Amino acid sequence: MATLMATLQYIISTVEFNHSGELLATGDKGGRVVIFQQEQENKIQSHSRGEYNVYSTFQSHEPEFDYLKSLEIEEKINKIRWLPQKNAAQFLLSTNDKTIKLWKISERDKRPEGYNLKEEDGRYRDPTTVTTLRVPVFRPMDLMVEASPRRIFANAHTYHINSISINSDYETYLSADDLRINLWHLEITDRSFNIVDIKPANMEELTEVITAAEFHPNSCNTFVYSSSKGTIRLCDMRASALCDRHSKLFEEPEDPSNRSFFSEIISSISDVKFSHSGRYMMTRDYLSVKIWDLNMENRPVETYQVHEYLRSKLCSLYENDCIFDKFECCWNGSDSVVMTGSYNNFFRMFDRNTKRDITLEASRENNKPRTVLKPRKVCASGKRKKDEISVDSLDFNKKILHTAWHPKENIIAVATTNNLYIFQDKVN
Amino acid sequence: MLGKGGKRKFDEHEDGLEGKIVSPSDGPSKVSYTLQRQTIFNISLMKLYNHRPLTEPSLQKTVLINNMLRRIQEELKQEGSLRPGSPAASIEELCPTSTSTEARGASGGAGAGAQRPEGPQDGRADDPKLMDSLPGNFEITTSTGFLTDLTLDDILFADIDTSMYDFDPCTSASGTASKMAPVSADDLLKTLAPYSSQPVAPSQPFKMDLTELDHIMEVLVGS
Numbered sequence: 001m002a003t004l005m006a007t008l009q010y011i012i013s014t015v016e017f018n019h020s021g022e023l024l025a026t027g028d029k030g031g032r033v034v035i036f037q038q039e040q041e042n043k044i045q046s047h048s049r050g051e052y053n054v055y056s057t058f059q060s061h062e063p064e065f066d067y068l069k070s071l072e073i074e075e076k077i078n079k080i081r082w083l084p085q086k087n088a089a090q091f092l093l094s095t096n097d098k099t100i101k102l103w104k105i106s107e108r109d110k111r112p113e114g115y116n117l118k119e120e121d122g123r124y125r126d127p128t129t130v131t132t133l134r135v136p137v138f139r140p141m142d143l144m145v146e147a148s149p150r151r152i153f154a155n156a157h158t159y160h161i162n163s164i165s166i167n168s169d170y171e172t173y174l175s176a177d178d179l180r181i182n183l184w185h186l187e188i189t190d191r192s193f194n195i196v197d198i199k200p201a202n203m204e205e206l207t208e209v210i211t212a213a214e215f216h217p218n219s220c221n222t223f224v225y226s227s228s229k230g231t232i233r234l235c236d237m238r239a240s241a242l243c244d245r246h247s248k249l250f251e252e253p254e255d256p257s258n259r260s261f262f263s264e265i266i267s268s269i270s271d272v273k274f275s276h277s278g279r280y281m282m283t284r285d286y287l288s289v290k291i292w293d294l295n296m297e298n299r300p301v302e303t304y305q306v307h308e309y310l311r312s313k314l315c316s317l318y319e320n321d322c323i324f325d326k327f328e329c330c331w332n333g334s335d336s337v338v339m340t341g342s343y344n345n346f347f348r349m350f351d352r353n354t355k356r357d358i359t360l361e362a363s364r365e366n367n368k369p370r371t372v373l374k375p376r377k378v379c380a381s382g383k384r385k386k387d388e389i390s391v392d393s394l395d396f397n398k399k400i401l402h403t404a405w406h407p408k409e410n411i412i413a414v415a416t417t418n419n420l421y422i423f424q425d426k427v428n
Numbered sequence: 429m430l431g432k433g434g435k436r437k438f439d440e441h442e443d444g445l446e447g448k449i450v451s452p453s454d455g456p457s458k459v460s461y462t463l464q465r466q467t468i469f470n471i472s473l474m475k476l477y478n479h480r481p482l483t484e485p486s487l488q489k490t491v492l493i494n495n496m497l498r499r500i501q502e503e504l505k506q507e508g509s510l511r512p513g514s515p516a517a518s519i520e521e522l523c524p525t526s527t528s529t530e531a532r533g534a535s536g537g538a539g540a541g542a543q544r545p546e547g548p549q550d551g552r553a554d555d556p557k558l559m560d561s562l563p564g565n566f567e568i569t570t571s572t573g574f575l576t577d578l579t580l581d582d583i584l585f586a587d588i589d590t591s592m593y594d595f596d597p598c599t600s601a602s603g604t605a606s607k608m609a610p611v612s613a614d615d616l617l618k619t620l621a622p623y624s625s626q627p628v629a630p631s632q633p634f635k636m637d638l639t640e641l642d643h644i645m646e647v648l649v650g651s
Contacts, residue, residue, distance in 0.1 A: 072483045097484075159487055178487040207495055209488045228488050261468050261499075265492050315464065319471050324489050 004052055004422040005364070008034060012415040014402055018082035018090065021406040024052055024413055025092060026420055027077025031061040033094055033147075035105065036422075052422050056105055058147035061096040073098050079164050081173070083186075091150070093173065097160040100175055102151035102186065110138040156182050156192045163213045169220040176213035176225060179206075183237075195243045196225060196235065211269050211326075218278040226283060230267030234294065250292050252299045262314040262323065270326035275335040276407075282338055284329040287311060289340050289350065304350040304357065307342050309380035309391045322396050332405045341400025344389065345416050346376060362400060362414045362421040373423065469500045 010030035017024050024036040034057045039050030064073040075096055083091040089106040114136040117125055159177035166173040174195070175182050181196035196213075200206050209228045216222035221237045233246035254263060266286035274281045280301070283290050287308060290300035306327075310317060317323040322343075329340040341347045342359075350357045359376045379388040402415040410425030472493045479485060 066484075069484065071481075074483050160484070206491055209491050211488060228492060261465070261496065264495060264499075268488070268492065315468065318468070321475075321489075324486070324492070 031075030056145040100153040178209040226269035228268040271328040
């Protein structure tokens, strides 16, 4: 696998490929967005796909201060979602805790030269010195990539935004915070429709929050949202304006043999993603990844253990807050493999067809181009074999929360704390 | 990255507290269950109150921790009510929990205060305010009213020294040995002491001497 590693100044908080896979956007804790672009190589003669280079960097969000609550509003980018490309420019939505912004990224590689009334440096010429007229022409210039904010969707969320999802109609999108989900039109910034509200009349009765939400990839009236109690609700916007009653409720009954004080916390869903086909959805809770068939509500069709060896460490993980880490998950382009992150800079891939899984590590030592990543193994207990790592040696500060898979090719982006790794499959 | 094998993130002794939950009715393992429950309860309280973020704390985290505390509180209530004449049951009679709205008012607070066997005068006057100040603090940050039903009178355990829950800024931090790892009685007392005063601006003086204030600052800043 060829690798690219880029070190970002701030902690990476989100990673997202665009619809063609040519662009990869990262958001960070400092409110910046860095976009990488794949080189368009001649694919016939090269053995590996194009490498990713920095394409554009811009400051998306700035820190703000909420004077009413006397608290800072972080500029950290929580999510980035790309719009499908309609013209030469690219558009993406980026959000922090409170405000969503639509950014236009456009290229400029030509500039007009030969004005009659202006010099090349912009100074105006004395009109009396103009003796001939000429038509300005476009001449090539060094590529310049400009990002400009086209829409700002603000003041619609009292609580922290955790998800944004663009509808398949490409005109509307949803934004979800802990207690509410709003529906927006991409053109309209001064109005949004509240479609889910789980805030109780008495906040003391609050026991459950929304953790993630996503539109169905094909049905523009369908979306799902997950909760901190491990449930997923599928809603149909045609049923009513306020989708407080779900069409379907997905929940797996608790395994009594695994019951502990932490059962609820580890059941909290940190991410939900529809498959590209739209037939399945995947959820990530603290210890596992589950695949659900949308037609079956009472249990997932597949469950993959990410790091079951942590089950006996939950008390410590509760104490050091790791149990609240929000891992994301993603599908590959054909929905045959799913991927998610873990600790110690490990990430895991599960092949749904062969039922095989692999653990890999994103680290500087492995960052030599053209080296194949070596599979890793964690030894839960007992005698540790050679090359295995014991649970107690895992570094819980090195967590991979964000991963992304190219929509068409076997290229993955994996974010450690400050580093972005791009791994590509070797093509024979 | 060096020393991958050298990282030890967990306390050795905590392994004894981990593992599957045993049924609370088992004899000797009931102790470890109770101990684990106690530890988790302490950790949860610390998480909710020993935290002064510049940004708004995560509502999800707050809700999950609060659910944990409520669950443990429920368990304790049930265990207490199962044994007639147990301290928990008698406390229930004397100091009704403020899950009912009436108890949350001054009368409930005064009732709780009147039954308190010891503690200086000032502490008693603080009691109703104590119950108010806990959620009050929350309201500022999370605009919720958590834990109004969780009175500190409920957190009395027969086999645990209760002085650590005497949230009185006037008593000096007693070094009563606590059986509960990893939070010492001192830490908990010092952590919670600032919250026992009225929720007003820092200009209102604490009734404690400077050394205790220093201790509290250390705990808050160090965590």
